[in-house]
Amino acid sequence: MASNRTFTMIKPDAFEAGNSGAILKMIEEAGFKIVAMKATQLTQEMAGKFYEVHKERPFYADLCKYMSSGPIIAAILEKDNAVEDFRALIGATNPANAAEGTIRKIFAKSIEANAVHGSDSDENAAIEGNFYFSQFERVI
Ligand code: ATP
Numbered sequence: 491m492a493s494n495r496t497f498t499m500i501k502p503d504a505f506e507a508g509n510s511g512a513i514l515k516m517i518e519e520a521g522f523k524i525v526a527m528k529a530t531q532l533t534q535e536m537a538g539k540f541y542e543v544h545k546e547r548p549f550y551a552d553l554c555k556y557m558s559s560g561p562i563i564a565a566i567l568e569k570d571n572a573v574e575d576f577r578a579l580i581g582a583t584n585p586a587n588a589a590e591g592t593i594r595k596i597f598a599k600s601i602e603a604n605a606v607h608g609s610d611s612d613e614n615a616a617i618e619g620n621f622y623f624s625q626f627e628r629v630i
């Protein structure tokens with residue numbers, strides 16, 4: 491059975507551009523409930539840990555620099571079929587390929603600075619939520 495939670499970040503480009511509110515509005519209007527949320531900033535080392543699965547990819551070093559370049563918002567979201575539905579809401583990794591009306595189509599600046607993160611599986615949603623939030627911060 492699909493889990494009902496996913497994890498998201500509003501990435502530095504969208505936070506810096508002042509688009510966090512508009513993005514959170516789209517997330518809520520799509521039926522997701524925010525069950526944990528904070529504004530924070532990653533160190534390069536923490537960004538490296540978060541995206542460790544990509545460590546062999548050519549864009550990894552740049553990605554870690556970019557993800558630690560400014561504040562982000564991290565949140566755990568709840569909805570039926572959360573992981574899949576959220577990936578549909580954010581659109582393709584490269585905004586040039588993202589469907590009309592998706593968050594990345596509207597707000598992303600490039601394939602790297604692509605406005606939001608969305609977990610790609612139930613397992614990773616749980617791992618990523620635990621990366622940012624202690625059990626004491628997840629009381630909802
Ligand atoms: P995310 O995991 O952030 O939700 P995603 O699952 O759509 O994005 P991944 O393949 O997991 O895409 O890549 C992680 C992130 O690495 C992307 O969101 C983007 O910021 C960056 N990235 C991916 N591919 C490239 C690329 N070819 N060039 C530069 N950056 C990239």
Ligand code: MG
Nearest residue numbers: 607608609610
């Ligand atoms: Mg991914």
